[in-house]
Amino acid sequence: MISRTVLLGLLPIIAGIALFQRRRLTAVIGMGLFSLVLTANYLLHSAPDVAVTEAAIGAALVTVIYMLAIRRTGRLLVVADEVPGLLAFEGDQPVGVEVDILGGFARRLGLDLSIQIVPHQDVETVLLRGDADLGAGGLSAELDARLHRSRDHLTTAWVRLRPKGGTDLDSEEIPTAKRCEYPGYFSDLIEAVQRNDPVEATLDMARFLAVSRNDLSSWSVTRLLSPRGYAFVAAPRRKRLRDQLTAYIDELERSGLLDDMIRRHLA
Amino acid sequence: MRRPVRTTLVVALSLLVCGIVIFDLAVSEAPLRPDDSVLLATKTGASNLVSAIYLGARLYDTLFEVLVFTVAVIGVCFYLSERPSTARPSAIPESHVLQASAQILFPLILLLGLYLTFFGHLSPGGGFSGGVVAASGLLLCVMSIGLDTVYRRLSGAGIERLEWALPMLIVAVCVLPLAFGRSPLSNLLPVGRARQVFGSPSILLLNILIGLKVLIGSWMVLHAFIRHRGEI
Numbered sequence: 001m002i003s004r005t006v007l008l009g010l011l012p013i014i015a016g017i018a019l020f021q022r023r024r025l026t027a028v029i030g031m032g033l034f035s036l037v038l039t040a041n042y043l044l045h046s047a048p049d050v051a052v053t054e055a056a057i058g059a060a061l062v063t064v065i066y067m068l069a070i071r072r073t074g075r076l077l078v079v080a081d082e083v084p085g086l087l088a089f090e091g092d093q094p095v096g097v098e099v100d101i102l103g104g105f106a107r108r109l110g111l112d113l114s115i116q117i118v119p120h121q122d123v124e125t126v127l128l129r130g131d132a133d134l135g136a137g138g139l140s141a142e143l144d145a146r147l148h149r150s151r152d153h154l155t156t157a158w159v160r161l162r163p164k165g166g167t168d169l170d171s172e173e174i175p176t177a178k179r180c181e182y183p184g185y186f187s188d189l190i191e192a193v194q195r196n197d198p199v200e201a202t203l204d205m206a207r208f209l210a211v212s213r214n215d216l217s218s219w220s221v222t223r224l225l226s227p228r229g230y231a232f233v234a235a236p237r238r239k240r241l242r243d244q245l246t247a248y249i250d251e252l253e254r255s256g257l258l259d260d261m262i263r264r265h266l267a
Numbered sequence: 268m269r270r271p272v273r274t275t276l277v278v279a280l281s282l283l284v285c286g287i288v289i290f291d292l293a294v295s296e297a298p299l300r301p302d303d304s305v306l307l308a309t310k311t312g313a314s315n316l317v318s319a320i321y322l323g324a325r326l327y328d329t330l331f332e333v334l335v336f337t338v339a340v341i342g343v344c345f346y347l348s349e350r351p352s353t354a355r356p357s358a359i360p361e362s363h364v365l366q367a368s369a370q371i372l373f374p375l376i377l378l379l380g381l382y383l384t385f386f387g388h389l390s391p392g393g394g395f396s397g398g399v400v401a402a403s404g405l406l407l408c409v410m411s412i413g414l415d416t417v418y419r420r421l422s423g424a425g426i427e428r429l430e431w432a433l434p435m436l437i438v439a440v441c442v443l444p445l446a447f448g449r450s451p452l453s454n455l456l457p458v459g460r461a462r463q464v465f466g467s468p469s470i471l472l473l474n475i476l477i478g479l480k481v482l483i484g485s486w487m488v489l490h491a492f493i494r495h496r497g498e499i
Contacts, residue, residue: 012282048391049315049317049318049391049392049393049396051391052383052391052392052393052396053393053395053396053399056396056399056400056403057396057399060399060400060403061399061402061403061406061485061489064403064406064489065488065489065492068489068492068493069492
């Protein structure tokens, strides 16, 4: 009798815990647990038929179907190219200023942050296709008008990297930079520079700092006259997400946490 | 309705339901076993009273269970087919543990599903739970060897046609006794000895049909979800 009462008492507690979870995955697992306790209840109350069905459907099948259903919705999918200091992988773990901001933002929304690395030029395409929620990775350029740009979190200058010996362009000839330009992934660019391939690139400061750790004696470096801010970009129809992110960055700045993050990763 | 209010309501409701059940348990005696059910068990040859009642006497219970499940499968397949399908749902590559354990567990889960279906009239179980258990075994297979392989081995779309034919067959079996001037769900086949697998042939037949229907239906729901919503 006591065990039955305890099991019955557990039901609303587990249901309550499952209800108050911010992460959907945890909530679904809570529901599975609820089904399991319910199965025990049925069993103790001489209803083994119902218990078997509840165990098979509630604890197994429904949990899996919920997981499949929230697989796309339960996470904040970010596409980005790696930028050391802003967003880069150290082993399996993403680190950087943008990772800190997005991690906190995802927690605020109750989502799991999932970062997918794509070449810099493809961020826009993937977002326009609707395959991701946010674009990141040192985005400072004007992108497609259908994408929603958040507020800046850091200001950057632009640098033009050209192999020496070609026609030199001074800063007056290219006074502004439209976008960050280099072929493929950022790690490819680093490797190309290390191999001394004659690559040409337009880079923001975070990327340039990473490149400048290599020997740049055979490149001419020109600083361009268009400082801009790094920002995140939300996919079309995700204007509300952009507004929430902008509000979150405002909040971080007011509390001084943003400066802490920048000091920690870029100082 | 605002979220905290809604949550409080749900919790309050759960507490109320549990309170009622606890009160009821505290004051009531052991549940009575109506003489009718015992009679029914003898008539149908099923020693599991639940099976004897809903497959031996309750036509609407059986029919609407099948109908509700079919409508659910139709709904899921219809609405998910409008969504773009995941290009290549592949097996999870890194989970060797899962692959190894699936090889051992899949036959066992399938066996449990078969047991629940075939012994549904003798012990707890039945076609519905047996079908779902077997479907979760299929799900384990999908996780280990990939959706496409399982789909191919189950002969793809052919099995789906069977899914639409089975409800008709179940309805036909249920109402067939009417043609012989007897009430629906009556035992047309001879009742054998009690506590034998073939002791209650008509309930066994219905359990097998329902089990097969639920297995295929659950598989179609899972297939649609994986194909259009996730990437197992």
